[in-house]
Structures are given as structure tokens and as C-alpha cells.
Amino acid sequence: MQLFYNSELTENTLQFSFNKEESKHIVKVLRKTLGDTLHITNGKGWLFTAEISIPNINKCIANIVSKTLQPKHNYNLHLAVAPTKMNDRYEWFLEKATEIGVDSITPIICDHSERKFIKHERFERIIQSAMKQSLSCCLPKLNEAINFKDFIKQGFTGDLFIAHCEETDRKSLKQALKPKTDVTILIGPEGDFSVKEIEMAVQNNFIPVTLGETRLRTETAAIVACHSVAFVNEVHNGQ
Numbered sequence: 001m002q003l004f005y006n007s008e009l010t011e012n013t014l015q016f017s018f019n020k021e022e023s024k025h026i027v028k029v030l031r032k033t034l035g036d037t038l039h040i041t042n043g044k045g046w047l048f049t050a051e052i053s054i055p056n057i058n059k060c061i062a063n064i065v066s067k068t069l070q071p072k073h074n075y076n077l078h079l080a081v082a083p084t085k086m087n088d089r090y091e092w093f094l095e096k097a098t099e100i101g102v103d104s105i106t107p108i109i110c111d112h113s114e115r116k117f118i119k120h121e122r123f124e125r126i127i128q129s130a131m132k133q134s135l136s137c138c139l140p141k142l143n144e145a146i147n148f149k150d151f152i153k154q155g156f157t158g159d160l161f162i163a164h165c166e167e168t169d170r171k172s173l174k175q176a177l178k179p180k181t182d183v184t185i186l187i188g189p190e191g192d193f194s195v196k197e198i199e200m201a202v203q204n205n206f207i208p209v210t211l212g213e214t215r216l217r218t219e220t221a222a223i224v225a226c227h228s229v230a231f232v233n234e235v236h237n238g239q
Helices: 020-029 087-100 120-133 148-152 195-203 218-238
Strands: 003-005 015-017 037-041 046-054 061-069 077-081 104-109 159-163 183-187 207-210
Touching: 003 120, 015 046, 077 087, 077 218, 087 104, 087 120, 087 218, 104 148, 148 195, 159 195, 159 218, 183 218, 195 207
Parallel strands: 003 037, 077 104, 077 183, 159 183, 159 207
Antiparallel strands: 015 061, 037 046, 046 061
16 A cells, blocks of 8 residues: 555545646556545544546546544654754654654754754655655654753653763663653763753653663664654553
8 A cells, every 4th residue: 555645634625636746656657547546644643545536647636435543552752852963864763763653753952962953844754754654644743953951941741751871870761661651752962961961851850761781873762762662552552
């Protein structure tokens, strides 16, 4: 199954037209024609099944014939991850975290950050592509980049963790995680969080954690954290 994405679709939509680029792909590349079936999501949990009514290369039109609301997992995972020096590493993280099941992502600019700016539109496209590839109907929210000091002062719900490499008292993230619980996890830049940032996070109720015995790259740490949350919830559901 190939999944298309359009945020404008609602559960009340009866007919939908694809843009020129998607229409060309559907008609010329996929060789879809009158009456063929397509699958579309709006990124809000809905999966729409549609039948092509006008297989036009410039404006392919399809009628919605059924819709299903995909069940959402029973937790919310928010990853706040510092941009990496090399953009492709952060893009890899975005892709894999979307496939695993992250709910929201915030790029945080830290004291030791070497990259201060992100390509928001490009990151959005990567997330959308990963959602379609993994056949998920829930699009993770990509927040605007924000300074660590401003981010940490926001109000948070659920369990709060900061993963860092300082030799201080830290819990194991895997042991600290609880199923069916909203989670926010902070992952720092290549140079790690500064001592001041760690102290600030602790003052704002973030629990210091370790992700293992080895020192991980930023993007690897973020994926380990993401998978740990998914795994804890999957194990609980399987019991």
C-alpha cells in the first residue's frame, strides 16, 4: 500500500483532487486509472480509501469511499533534541523517530550547540515522508527551534527527563519509564548540556537519566530514548 498525505482532508470530505506533482506520479508512474484505489491520510489519525474518478495527469480526482480512524498509542512522547552540527544526522533522527512513533519534536538551542538554525520546511517534508513510508496516519508535530532557557520554563505534563553525560547521580531511563504515561525527554548537543543547563532542568522537575554505559551521538541518543518509550509501552500492552 502506498500512502498519500494531505492535511486538508476531514472526515466529511467526499471528493479530493491531487496537486499536479502527485497527479503525475499517480497516473504516469503508478499507472493508476479510472476506478483504481488510493489511500490518503490527513496526519490526524484518519485513513481514507478513495477511488479515482478522473485520472488526469495535471489534476487527478478521487472520491472518498471509506474512512477509518487509526487508534493512537496511549502515551505522548515529546523529544526536545539539540540540532546536530551535520544536518543529515538530525534528518536521520527525524525519519527514524517518526517511524518508531514520536508525537512531537522540539529543536532546542543549547550553550554548547554548534548549529543555531534549522531548516523547518525541509524537516517537515522528511517527517511527512517518513510517516507515509511507515504507513502511519499520525503526523508528529515539529515545533519551532527554541532556546533551552526559554523551553525549560514552559509548563509540562507527565514524566520529565534530561539525558546527559555528567558523572552525577542519574537513573536509568529504561528503569524510570512507566507505561501509559506522557513523557518529555531532553537530548543535548555534541558537547552535551552545560552544567548550568542541567541544574536549570533539575530545578524545573526534570529527572537526570542515562541511556546506557557508552557515550552516544545526539541523534543516536534520541533514537534510543524514543525506542525505549515505545518498547516499555509495547511490553505492557503485550502482558
